[in-house]
Amino acid sequence: MTNFIELGLSKPCVLALAQAGITEPTEIQEKSIPLIFEGRDVMASAQTGSGKTAAYALPVIECLEQPDVKPRALVLVPTRELALQVMDQFTRFSKHCSLRAVTLYGGTGYETQTRALKRGVDVIVATPGRLYDHIERKNCDLSHIEIFVLDEADRLLDMGFMPQVRRIIAKVSKERQTLMFSATIDARIERIAGDFMEDPITVRVNPTQVEPKEIAQEVMYVTEFSKDALLAKLIAEHNMNSAIVFTRTRRRASWVTDRLKDAGIKAEEIHSDISQSQRERTLEKFRDAKFPILVATDVAARGLDIPAISHVINYDLPDSPDDYVHRIGRTGRAGRTGVAFSFVSDEQRHMVRDIEKRIGKSLDPTAEAKKPVTSAPRLSKPRRRRVM
Numbered sequence: 001m002t003n004f005i006e007l008g009l010s011k012p013c014v015l016a017l018a019q020a021g022i023t024e025p026t027e028i029q030e031k032s033i034p035l036i037f038e039g040r041d042v043m044a045s046a047q048t049g050s051g052k053t054a055a056y057a058l059p060v061i062e063c064l065e066q067p068d069v070k071p072r073a074l075v076l077v078p079t080r081e082l083a084l085q086v087m088d089q090f091t092r093f094s095k096h097c098s099l100r101a102v103t104l105y106g107g108t109g110y111e112t113q114t115r116a117l118k119r120g121v122d123v124i125v126a127t128p129g130r131l132y133d134h135i136e137r138k139n140c141d142l143s144h145i146e147i148f149v150l151d152e153a154d155r156l157l158d159m160g161f162m163p164q165v166r167r168i169i170a171k172v173s174k175e176r177q178t179l180m181f182s183a184t185i186d187a188r189i190e191r192i193a194g195d196f197m198e199d200p201i202t203v204r205v206n207p208t209q210v211e212p213k214e215i216a217q218e219v220m221y222v223t224e225f226s227k228d229a230l231l232a233k234l235i236a237e238h239n240m241n242s243a244i245v246f247t248r249t250r251r252r253a254s255w256v257t258d259r260l261k262d263a264g265i266k267a268e269e270i271h272s273d274i275s276q277s278q279r280e281r282t283l284e285k286f287r288d289a290k291f292p293i294l295v296a297t298d299v300a301a302r303g304l305d306i307p308a309i310s311h312v313i314n315y316d317l318p319d320s321p322d323d324y325v326h327r328i329g330r331t332g333r334a335g336r337t338g339v340a341f342s343f344v345s346d347e348q349r350h351m352v353r354d355i356e357k358r359i360g361k362s363l364d365p366t367a368e369a370k371k372p373v374t375s376a377p378r379l380s381k382p383r384r385r386r387v388m
Helices: 011-019 027-037 052-063 080-093 111-119 128-136 153-158 162-169 187-196 224-237 250-262 276-287 321-328 346-359
Strands: 042-045 073-076 101-104 123-126 147-151 177-182 201-204 215-221 243-246 267-270 293-296 311-314 338-344
Touching (some): 011 080, 027 042, 027 052, 027 201, 042 187, 052 080, 052 147, 052 177, 073 128, 073 162, 080 101, 080 276, 101 111, 101 128, 128 162, 153 162, 153 177, 153 187, 162 187, 177 187, 215 346, 224 250, 224 338, 250 267, 250 293, 267 276, 276 293, 311 321, 321 338, 338 346
Parallel strands (some): 042 177, 042 201, 073 123, 073 147, 101 123, 147 177, 215 338, 243 293, 267 293, 311 338
């Protein structure tokens, strides 16, 4: 296997990687880093947990080793959580270099971000909305950008950010290198690449494997009224100490969190109604094993760097098979085994078929398990909220 020195990384970067416990490149890193060093535009497809952030962060750090007066690298991401994760990677890998980086995202004040921009930065990691706000306030100049990265390009598209992305790109130097990383490369992504990139090279890592192979997936056919009791039973029976429960809406996340607390299970929730500072505190407590169950909407489906999650439970099925893949990708990371349970009502069976087509694998349980669960005891009477 190729090592990091052979890929062209300097000793300071290799030392930082070693101190982070990383000694060998992943497949996406091995394939992408040399192409980025060559100055090529790269369109890469890699799943969650593949090391894709380092695949572009490491060559960016190397290429921008000498500080300048204006930003020279820009990374656009769809969510605040991913922005913080990417920033953490840049901070860790550049600890022996003089690189300056800043994160720009909403849900927090402008003052700290503005001061950092005025002091001078080399790398900007940003969500599109907040970055464009800073552009309009004339807080940042993108005319010197040498490397432009779209991370989670498919998610940026799904969340409707492309109009803002196009306006931002209009402010970026045309003499740039463009990198696009996405969980999937479909016709939509290829059209975007045609608009933004110059003769890109496509890199695909395990293109036919759309879910981590170490994840055991189980569908459980249930009625709406039996979900709460079944969830508490699963958590107890499997002795879950680090699990994420996904719900479709913010209101449902609050409902499930309350029901788990009613059952004596420590749980906290994160979703977009909760302030960014509170979400960060909650995630830090979860990483530190202060509570075992995190209840989340899809705001947490991507970009969370929590490698030790043992179980994912889809209390509600997501709207799309791609979102299912990214949810279950929270577990079974870094060679660990993982388990994903999905609660499905009879009227949602067609959604299971769509997921099976997406992952190329049958999720059908045994015939007995297909019978809706109706006899599980109800938890204590709801205290405040009603399920919508």
